[in-house]
Amino acid sequence: NNETIQLLDESILEKNQQANDQLTLPNKKKYNSLVIEGREFGSARGTHFDDSTHPYFTSSHYLNGILARDNDDDLESYQFYYSSSCGSQDIITSERHGKQTLSFKKDFQFDKNEKIQKVEGHYLNKTIVFSNGTNVTMRIITGLQFYTTKGHASPSYAGEEGVMFEEEYEGYTLWYATGRSDEYIHQLQFYWYRTLDIN
Incomplete structure (x- = not known):
């Protein structure tokens, strides 16, 4: 009887261990990946963009700064600066995401070889009145930091705040941004590159 109980206990322990391994394996796999595809913040409205498709973008480039503009409505368009870990390559600037153009809000770059480890921002549901009189409520990304x-931190944002989001992964730094935009930025998704050797 004792032997049967011991065998059952060992069998239960083994099954529990297998279940735990199955639960943690995806996390371990993701954590050990060279690149992590971050979460999608915002909505699926607008046209998709991907900064890694810039003709001069290489695997050695990484997001290193931001140029933000607005039309005095606290809603921004963004261009991102990309430095390169190869000294011979110039900084590249992404296309403008969103169509806000009237004033400069932020134009900021970190020192070369300074890597971004965390992103914060807001998304808000904003009712926009178009020139034809149509009112549309849409989710808009704003307040990126x-x-x-x-x-170090890029300049903070003092405009209208919505629902805050943040993203960071231990051992990874920000590589590049994708998202969706038209008149405004409706979605951002970040890709992260592993910077530490993980056993």
Whole structure:
């Protein structure tokens, strides 16, 4: 009887361990990946963009700064700066995402080789009145801020705040951005590159 109980206990322990391995394996696999595809913040409205398709973008480029414009409505368009870890390559600037153009809100670059480890921003449901009188409520991304591995932050945003989002992955730094935009930025998704060797 004792032997039967011991065998049953061992069998249960083994099944529990297998179940735990199955639960944690996806996380371990993701954590050990060279690149992590971040979450999609915002909505599926607008046209898709992908900064990694820039003709001069290479695997050695990484997001290193931001140029934000607005039309005095606290809603921004963004262009991102990409530095390269190869000294011979110039900084490249993404296409403008969104169509806000009247004033400069932020034009900021971190020092070369300074990597971004965390992103914060807001999305809000905003009712927009178009010139034809149509009212449309849409989700818009705003208030983007970056934090580096050296403890520095890009300028903070003082406009209208919505639902805050943030993203960071231990051992990874920001590589490039994708998303969706038209007049405004409706979605952002970030790709992260592993910077630490993980056993």
